[in-house]
Amino acid sequence: MRTGQERQQITLEAVALHAHVSRQTISNALNAPHRLAPDTLARAKRSIDTLGYRPNQAARSLRTLSSQLIGFRIEPDRDGINGAVLDRFLHALCRAAKFEDYHLLLFTASDDASEIDGYDELLRGRAVDAFVLSSTHQGDERTRWLTERSLPFVTFGRPWGETDPQHAWVDVDGAAGTEAAVEHLIRRGHRRIAFIGWPPGSGVGDDRHTGWRRAVLANGLPQQGLAVRGEDGVESGRALAAKLLDLVQPPSGLVCASDSLALGALRAVADRGLVAGRDTAVVGFDDTPVAMAVAPGLTSIRQPVEDAASAIVRLLAERLSGVRVPPAGELIVPTLIERGSS
Amino acid sequence: MRTGQERQQITLEAVALHAHVSRQTISNALNAPHRLAPDTLARAKRSIDTLGYRPNQAARSLRTLSSQLIGFRIEPDRDGINGAVLDRFLHALCRAAKFEDYHLLLFTASDDASEIDGYDELLRGRAVDAFVLSSTHQGDERTRWLTERSLPFVTFGRPWGETDPQHAWVDVDGAAGTEAAVEHLIRRGHRRIAFIGWPPGSGVGDDRHTGWRRAVLANGLPQQGLAVRGEDGVESGRALAAKLLDLVQPPSGLVCASDSLALGALRAVADRGLVAGRDTAVVGFDDTPVAMAVAPGLTSIRQPVEDAASAIVRLLAERLSGVRVPPAGELIVPTLIERGSS
DNA sequence: ATGCCTGGTGTGAACGATCAAATCCACATG
DNA sequence: CATGTGGATTTGATCGTTCACACCAGGCAT
Numbered sequence: 001m002r003t004g005q006e007r008q009q010i011t012l013e014a015v016a017l018h019a020h021v022s023r024q025t026i027s028n029a030l031n032a033p034h035r036l037a038p039d040t041l042a043r044a045k046r047s048i049d050t051l052g053y054r055p056n057q058a059a060r061s062l063r064t065l066s067s068q069l070i071g072f073r074i075e076p077d078r079d080g081i082n083g084a085v086l087d088r089f090l091h092a093l094c095r096a097a098k099f100e101d102y103h104l105l106l107f108t109a110s111d112d113a114s115e116i117d118g119y120d121e122l123l124r125g126r127a128v129d130a131f132v133l134s135s136t137h138q139g140d141e142r143t144r145w146l147t148e149r150s151l152p153f154v155t156f157g158r159p160w161g162e163t164d165p166q167h168a169w170v171d172v173d174g175a176a177g178t179e180a181a182v183e184h185l186i187r188r189g190h191r192r193i194a195f196i197g198w199p200p201g202s203g204v205g206d207d208r209h210t211g212w213r214r215a216v217l218a219n220g221l222p223q224q225g226l227a228v229r230g231e232d233g234v235e236s237g238r239a240l241a242a243k244l245l246d247l248v249q250p251p252s253g254l255v256c257a258s259d260s261l262a263l264g265a266l267r268a269v270a271d272r273g274l275v276a277g278r279d280t281a282v283v284g285f286d287d288t289p290v291a292m293a294v295a296p297g298l299t300s301i302r303q304p305v306e307d308a309a310s311a312i313v314r315l316l317a318e319r320l321s322g323v324r325v326p327p328a329g330e331l332i333v334p335t336l337i338e339r340g341s342s
Numbered sequence: 343m344r345t346g347q348e349r350q351q352i353t354l355e356a357v358a359l360h361a362h363v364s365r366q367t368i369s370n371a372l373n374a375p376h377r378l379a380p381d382t383l384a385r386a387k388r389s390i391d392t393l394g395y396r397p398n399q400a401a402r403s404l405r406t407l408s409s410q411l412i413g414f415r416i417e418p419d420r421d422g423i424n425g426a427v428l429d430r431f432l433h434a435l436c437r438a439a440k441f442e443d444y445h446l447l448l449f450t451a452s453d454d455a456s457e458i459d460g461y462d463e464l465l466r467g468r469a470v471d472a473f474v475l476s477s478t479h480q481g482d483e484r485t486r487w488l489t490e491r492s493l494p495f496v497t498f499g500r501p502w503g504e505t506d507p508q509h510a511w512v513d514v515d516g517a518a519g520t521e522a523a524v525e526h527l528i529r530r531g532h533r534r535i536a537f538i539g540w541p542p543g544s545g546v547g548d549d550r551h552t553g554w555r556r557a558v559l560a561n562g563l564p565q566q567g568l569a570v571r572g573e574d575g576v577e578s579g580r581a582l583a584a585k586l587l588d589l590v591q592p593p594s595g596l597v598c599a600s601d602s603l604a605l606g607a608l609r610a611v612a613d614r615g616l617v618a619g620r621d622t623a624v625v626g627f628d629d630t631p632v633a634m635a636v637a638p639g640l641t642s643i644r645q646p647v648e649d650a651a652s653a654i655v656r657l658l659a660e661r662l663s664g665v666r667v668p669p670a671g672e673l674i675v676p677t678l679i680e681r682g683s684s
Numbered sequence: 685a686t687g688c689c690t691g692g693t694g695t696g697a698a699c700g701a702t703c704a705a706a707t708c709c710a711c712a713t714g
Numbered sequence: 715c716a717t718g719t720g721g722a723t724t725t726g727a728t729c730g731t732t733c734a735c736a737c738c739a740g741g742c743a744t
Contacts, residue, residue: 009468011730022694023618029733037692054466058409059730060698069447069640074433087429093417094450103409103469106446108436124396125446189622234635263635289425292631293576293605353700364724369702379722399702404729468730687744694737700729707724714717 010053013213019047020181029150032056052145053162061126068318069105070097071128073115075135076108081302084288085303086134092309093132099310102315116145123151130316136160138203143167154312158329160203168315170308170330172203175211177301178255181283182215183297184336185253190281193263194226194251196240196261205229207286226251237264238271244279245272252278252280253342258290260299266341281342294311296340303334348481352395361389372397374581403468411447412439412658413470415457416475416548418450423427426630427645428476435474436573436650439650442659444471457485465493472658478502478511480545485509494655500671502545510657511651512672515625517553519643519676523625524557526678527595527639532623536568536593538582547571550599550627558592568593579606580613587614587622594622594684601633603669606638608683638682645676 016023021044028035036044047053061067066284071091074086094104103127109115119142122128129152133142138156146153147166151223178195194213196245198205209227216223225247227241237260244251245268254269256262262284269276276282277296284291287302311330316327356369358365364385370377378386389395402535403409414435417428447470451457461484464470471494475484478499478538488495489508492670501507520537540547551569558565567589572583579602586593587610596611598604604626611618618624619638626633629644653672660667 005697009730010466012732019734024732025693028693031732035692037395038738040692052466054463055732056404057467057469058403059699060732061731062398062404062701063732065398076433083426083429087425090448091450094416094448103383104448105434106432106448108433108440121396124352124394125398148642187736202422261704262636267637293602295609329395354702355700365700366725367723368728370723374701377722397702398700401729402702404700404731405702407729421693444705685744687742689742690740692738695735696733697735698733699731700742703726703728705725705727707722708719709722712717714715 009056010051012053012055015044015047015051015053015108018051019043020146026053031190037157041169059082065126066129067127068102069128070102070121071105071119071122071131072105073109073133085286085305087138087251087304089134089309092306093312096306096309096313100313102316109263112114112141115127115142119146119151130154130319132312132316136203138201152316152317154319156308158203165327165329166317168325168328169317170332172303172305172308173333175214175330176331176335177285178208178257179215180211180334180336181255181299181301182221182253183281184214184221184282184338185255185342186215186219186221188253188281188342190251190253190315192222192226192249192251193255194228194244195255195257196237196244197227197229197257198232199229205257205332212255227329232258232260234260234267237261237265237284238268242266243267244269245269245274254280254282256282256284259286259288259298259300262300262341263290263294266294266298277340279342283336283342287337291337291339299339299342300337302337304332307332347671351398351675352393354395354397357386357389357393360393361385366581367394369523383601392478396564399492408471408662409469410444411470413447413464413473415449415451417461418452427628427647431476431647431651434648435654437646438651442655444658445656454483457484461488461493462480471497471662474498474654474658474665478545480543494658496652496661498650500545506674507669507671510667512653512657512674513646514645515673515675516549516648517556519627519645519678520550520553520599521557522553522563522676522678523597523641523643524554524563524595527597527623527625527684528561528563528682530595530624532595533591534564534568534591534594535595535597536570536586536598537599538579538586538607539569539571539599540574541571547599554597562565574600574602574607576602576609577633579603580610583607583610584613586615588609590684596624597620598624598626601630601642604642604683605632605636608640619682619684620675625678625684629679633679633681634682641681641684642679643676644679646674649674650675653675 012023012026015026026044033041066162107118109118115261131153133155136155138161155169158171159168182193197209230236230240261281264280266276269280274280284298287300291298291300347389354368357368363646368386371383375383391481393487449460451460466490475497478497481501500511500513524535539551540583572578572582596607604624605622616622626640626642633640633642
């Protein structure tokens with residue numbers, strides 16, 4: 001005697017008996033309703049409802065070679081403060097997947113190599129149909145490995161550094177985000193608008209830098225010496241902002257590549273007896289929960305992860321439908337959430 | 343022609359052929375190695391390795407009535423700032439599950455009722471073997487529903503308000519946490535130690551309040567008027583702390599029920615020109631990322647979610663092993679992370 | 685009337701694993 | 715020598731679904 005789960009499963013056979021039709025007819029009622037005569041369909045559906053039938057996933061999976069599961073690796077949230085975006089994304093992905101009758105299967109891995117082992121394991125056992133990858137980076141081994149085997153997957157993140165992408169991806173247009181931030185500050189009357197970002201080399205960081213640069217140049221604003229870059233983090237942001245604010249001609253607007261940096265910038269502003277939002281404007285990136293919680297409210301660029309998630313699922317569904325689809329990418333424009341800091 | 347996933351699956355039959363034994367022998371090599379003669383086992387294992395065989399999950403699941411999947415509902419992270427704990431928990435749970443050869447299957451639900459629908463759906467289709475529930479609360483419909491059907495599940499969170507629990511649970515001892523915080527402040531020389539918490543009624547909140555009260559009474563410290571309670575959030579914490587700091591005899595130590603409240607308290611301290619950690623000590627709860635990021639570093643009580651996760655998986659594994667086990671609970675003691683604020 | 689098609693429904697086989705039971709073999713025992 | 719014993723291995727059946735195909739009735743053209 002096992003646990004309660006042992007309860008007799010309601011099988012296709014049982015429903016067929018109840019509706020006085022064959023197994024296959026019930027199966028068709030669910031998978032190919034157009035094949036049935038209207039009254040047969042109605043009868044079948046009624047029996048399905050009254051008996052509360054759900055097809056056994058294992059049996060279906062065994063026969064159709066599809067588990068209706070999408071693999072996703074959650075990573076140990078590194079900095080912590082930015083993990084919130086991935087958290088929102090995970091939730092959105094889960095909801096989006098449900099629309100296509102997919103579920104998410106989670107697994108962990110400490111690095112890319114063991115993530116690949118995870119793929120291998122899951123695929124060999126036919127446990128998942130496809131993967132969603134997050135946090136793509138330059139020379140990503142994972143995408144290469146999956147592409148070589150022509151396995152279905154979509155990345156949340158561009159194929160950084162690849163001239164012509166070999167796979168499907170969805171990403172948020174970081175440059176458009178920082179660009180919007182600059183435009184926003186210009187409308188607020190700012191002229192000297194600086195950028196606080198990460199060291200060159202990271203795709204995401206460079207992208208956000210590009211947006212600032214583009215907007216500043218397009219509007220004929222000063223640019224010289226107004227871009228400072230250092231590692232992510234509150235303390236780092238404070239130091240970088242301090243350097244800017246202590247210039248002979250300090251900027252009045254600070255566009256940051258992350259909320260962590262922006263938090264630090266806010267502190268540097270306060271350190272100097274200035275008031276954020278009145279004397280100096282600060283804009284963050286990612287609209288993490290702290291952005292709302294912090295003192296005057298931090299204006300921040302919000303990634304529309306819900307849109308990204310549905311785009312990803314859509315691309316995935318195409319790729320799983322059977323027809324071979326060429327690699328495709330989608331850039332989603334983020335939105336600026338205005339708060340007290342600007 | 344479908345996608346690359348179509349690659350011929352390596353089947354038990356194929357491995358058996360390769361090792362010159364029968365299907366069942368290979369199966370035994372994996373599931374019941376003790377039944378095989380040493381040399382046969384070695385041969386079987388060698389063949390398994392060279393062919394890179396993994397049992398087809400669907401087939402195994404169909405036959406054994408177990409999917410090796412644990413269902414977990416992720417909720418739209420409400421306040422956001424505390425979502426970080428659930429995030430860490432999710433990760434830990436994923437790792438712990440792997441030890442017992444389980445994976446996590448995620449699903450979403452907007453409320454408890456639709457969460458129950460989710461259970462029903464997944465169980466009817468035999469998609470999962472068990473569930474892990476988080477955020478239990480008073481009069482939880484979900485646990486009742488699952489218990490009634492004697493389905494295997496474990497909650498992360500006590501069965502609040504139930505006299506004798508009907509199910510397995512694991513929780514973090516919040517009272518022990520706040521108690522430790524008070525003891526810590528006493529060692530630092532504080533005598534007037536206040537508590538900032540949530541309104542009475544929530545199990546978690548009352549638990550944390552209890553710990554403070556217990557420690558204060560045990561050490562003969564003043565208690566009158568030193569417990570203030572209001573909704574969670576930074577602003578709320580600021581207001582509540584302000585009230586305490588403006589007393590004729592203000593407390594020198596503030597123990598808070600959350601990092602959000604503590605963040606507000608820090609601000610109230612600064613508002614009055616006091617220095618946190620020197621003049622007034624502040625302790626938070628949950629050790630969210632902001633605790634480390636904030637000004638002098640926020641001392642906070644950290645929930646050992648890794649321990650909780652392994653305990654949960656252990657309880658679950660027991661319940662899934664076949665033998666009927668009585669309801670059991672486990673309380674895990676949190677640890678105090680000391681930082682600049684105390 | 686015969687044949688062909690088409691839409692609707694039923695039948696047998698197959699997916700790949702494990703369970704239960706049968707078989708085989710070596711060895712000890714009466 | 716026959717019989718029993720227990721360990722090691724194999725065989726057949728089975729889990730619940732969908733696929734491929736067979737069947738059947740009726741309409742239409744020949």
